[in-house]
Amino acid sequence: MIVSGKVGVPVGSNTNSNVIGEVEVKFPLNAAETFQAKVYNRQNEIQFDVAEGEGYTQGVGISYRFDFNNGGEFMEKLGLRKTAEEKEMTKDQRDSAREQMKAEKEEIKEEKASVKQKNKASL
Numbered sequence: 001m002i003v004s005g006k007v008g009v010p011v012g013s014n015t016n017s018n019v020i021g022e023v024e025v026k027f028p029l030n031a032a033e034t035f036q037a038k039v040y041n042r043q044n045e046i047q048f049d050v051a052e053g054e055g056y057t058q059g060v061g062i063s064y065r066f067d068f069n070n071g072g073e074f075m076e077k078l079g080l081r082k083t084a085e086e087k088e089m090t091k092d093q094r095d096s097a098r099e100q101m102k103a104e105k106e107e108i109k110e111e112k113a114s115v116k117q118k119n120k121a122s123l
Contacts, residue, residue, distance in 0.1 A: 001027040005041075029062070036063050 005023035022042050029035035037060070044055035068074040075081035086094055 001025065034065050036065070037061070038063065 003023070003025050006021055022040075024038065024040040024042075026036050026038045029037055039058075039060050041056055041058050044057055066077055068077055072081065076083050089097065
C-alpha cells in the first residue's frame with residue numbers, strides 16, 4: 001500500500017476545526033501489482049465561491065499496467081494482434097493452448113481460495 005499527500009489545518013477568518021488535506025492511497029489488487037486501486041481526496045484548482053471555503057474532490061479508480069517495447073508488442077498484449085507463436089499455430093492448436101491457460105488460471109484461483117480459507121480458519 002502506498003499513501004501520499006499533505007495534511008494541514010486551515011488558518012484565517014473562515015477557519016473550522018477540520019483537518020484538511022490532499023491524500024492518495026494506492027494498493028495492489030494482485031501479486032504482480034499490475035492491477036491497482038486508488039482512492040484520493042484532492043483540493044480543487046479553481047474556487048468559484050470564496051465564501052464556501054476550500055473545495056475538494058474525492059475519487060476511486062482502478063488501473064492496469066504492463067510494459068512493452070514497441071507498437072506491435074503493445075497490440076499483442078491488448079489482444080488486438082496475434083503473437084508470433086499464434087501465427088504459426090493452427091486454429092485447433094490455438095484453441096487448445098487458450099483452454100490450457102484458462103485451466104491453469106482457474107487452478108491458481110482455487111489454490112488461493114484454499115489458502116485464504118486456511119488462514120481464516122487459523123484465526
